[in-house]
Amino acid sequence: EDKVVQSPLSLVVHEGDTVTLNCSYEVTNFRSLLWYKQEKKAPTFLFMLTSSGIEKKSGRLSSILDKKELFSILNITATQTGDSAIYLCAVHERPTSTKKLTFGTGTRLTIIP
Amino acid sequence: DAGVIQSPRHEVTEMGQEVTLRCKPISGHNSLFWYRQTMMRGLELLIYFNNNVPIDDSGMPEDRFSAKMPNASFSTLKIQPSEPRDSAVYFCASSWRANTEASEQFFGPGTRLTVL
Numbered sequence: 557e558d559k560v561v562q563s564p565l566s567l568v569v570h571e572g573d574t575v576t577l578n579c580s581y582e583v584t585n586f587r588s589l590l591w592y593k594q595e596k597k598a599p600t601f602l603f604m605l606t607s608s609g610i611e612k613k614s615g616r617l618s619s620i621l622d623k624k625e626l627f628s629i630l631n632i633t634a635t636q637t638g639d640s641a642i643y644l645c646a647v648h649e650r651p652t653s654t655k656k657l658t659f660g661t662g663t664r665l666t667i668i669p
Numbered sequence: 670d671a672g673v674i675q676s677p678r679h680e681v682t683e684m685g686q687e688v689t690l691r692c693k694p695i696s697g698h699n700s701l702f703w704y705r706q707t708m709m710r711g712l713e714l715l716i717y718f719n720n721n722v723p724i725d726d727s728g729m730p731e732d733r734f735s736a737k738m739p740n741a742s743f744s745t746l747k748i749q750p751s752e753p754r755d756s757a758v759y760f761c762a763s764s765w766r767a768n769t770e771a772s773e774q775f776f777g778p779g780t781r782l783t784v785l
Contacts (some may be wrong), residue, residue: 599776601773
């Protein structure tokens with residue numbers, strides 16, 4: 557059965573620290589991997605990764621995909637209390653016409669002031 | 670754009686009652702997804718529609734769950750009869766399929782369902 561596994565499940569760090577969140581996947585016909593941030597309400601989109609080795613960056617957040625080893629990491633530098641959230645990883649399979657996303661259970665990140 | 674709209678935002682009902690959740694996707698999007706999120710199981714896809722047609726309902730837990738999409742701007746998820754284990758946050762999401770490229774899904778604010 558296809559699955560997406562995130563680690564750690566929970567992480568508590570001090571403001572200013574750098575964190576790395578992990579997502580590994582086992583899916584047939586991989587197409588893309590997406591990262592979402594979920595605070596108190598709905599998930600909001602962060603990144604979509606389709607090619608290995610190409611880093612995507614947005615401010616203090618960055619992410620990269622390794623299609624050979626079947627994982628992705630999400631890095632957050634100089635963390636702030638506003639980064640506290642659940643970070644979800646999801647994988648999109650071919651064919652894209654199905655549009656089905658398989659989500660991991662998420663990493664709960666807590667930033668202590 | 671107002672984004673994906675869901676109603677109600679909160680629903681508290683008694684076991685055995687019928688519950689109907691509603692969703693209006695982003696205008697112009699051609700795919701709609703219903704998810705359920707719990708602490709134990711995380712975010713689970715229940716069913717999704719492409720151009721108003723149900724494509725995959727393998728995530729629907731039981732026959733008590735049903736979903737419809739009568740037109741491109743409206744979908745419902747119905748639970749009848751409801752049970753306490755159905756308590757969860759139900760999200761609706763929509764996306765646009767551009768040729769063969771994958772695209773992000775935009776989530777609504779969710780409906781928090783509590784079945785007593």
